[in-house]
Amino acid sequence: AQSVTQLDSQVPVFEEAPVELRCNYSSSVSVYLFWYVQYPNQGLQLLLKYLSGSTLVKGINGFEAEFNKSQTSFHLRKPSVHISDTAEYFCAVSWVLMTGFQKLVFGTGTRLLVSP
Amino acid sequence: NAGVTQTPKFRVLKTGQSMTLLCAQDMNHEYMYWYRQDPGMGLRLIHYSVGEGTTAKGEVPDGYNVSRLKKQNFLLGLESAAPSQTSVYFCAGSETIIEAGGKETQYFGPGTRLLVL
Known part of the structure; x- marks a missing residue:
């Protein structure tokens, strides 16, 4: 079965510092990888998604993620965070079932707390 | 375009009461989904629909029913609410099946907070 692990439930960081949110996945089939962001309420x-091609994917708001097949990881990074980046971040894996339905499995989320 | 909208935004129920959550979308999505979000558990799929008139069970369907009589609306019903159904419910829709294959982006509504006492 496919699964996603986000080891860090919360990551505190100061404004303008770099940040990395970790995501590891387990899959027996070919999957696509996503990062979603949830702002308060x-x-x-x-945020971004990896489908194929270059392993470095750029998303909105200056975020990027690197797909590493050998380490089954898809870590999210930003070189300099802003207060407005405070949110919960979800990593997800996606694949297609025989019916053509997209199965999307989410990690448990990482709360990024940016302070001045 | 309003995107994906949900009503109500917040509701308090007593155990045993029933209610319906409405999801509406104006993005021509074929696929629609209902998820619940609980602390430390991410999002879990309750039911989904692959088109008007069709629905199917997700990971946690017990205690819920759904209907999709019109393409733009996806309803989630709780026939007899239980405290275990206290959660935040999200509806989502995904791009047309032309871009199928697991690559679709899902577009989420703002959520409904449900408290069952």
Whole structure:
């Protein structure tokens, strides 16, 4: 079965510091990888996704993630965070079932807390 | 475009009461989903729909029913609410099946906070 592990439930960081949010996955089939962000009291929105090609994926708001197949990881990074980046970040794996349905499995989330 | 909207935003129920959560989308999504979000558990799929008139069970369907009579609406019903159903419920829709294959981005509504006493 496919699964996603986000080891850090909370990551505190100071404004303008770099940050890395870790995501590891386990899968017996070919999967696609996503990062979604949830700002306070809002729904989730796509940050970036890896489908194929270059292993370094750039997303919105200056975030990027690197797909590492050998380490089964898809860590999210930003070189300099802002207060407005305070949110919960979800890593997810996706694959297609025989029915054509997209199965999406989320990690438990990492809360990024940016302080001045 | 409003995107994906959900009503109500917040609701308090007593055990045993029933209610319906409404999800509406104006993005022409074929696929629609209902998730619940609980602390430390991420999002879990309750039910989903692959088109008007079709629905299927997700990971945690017990205690919920759904209907998709119109393409733009996906309803989630709780027939007899239980405290274990206290959660935040999210509806989502995904791009048309032309771009199928697991690559789709899902677009989420703002959520409904439900408290069952």
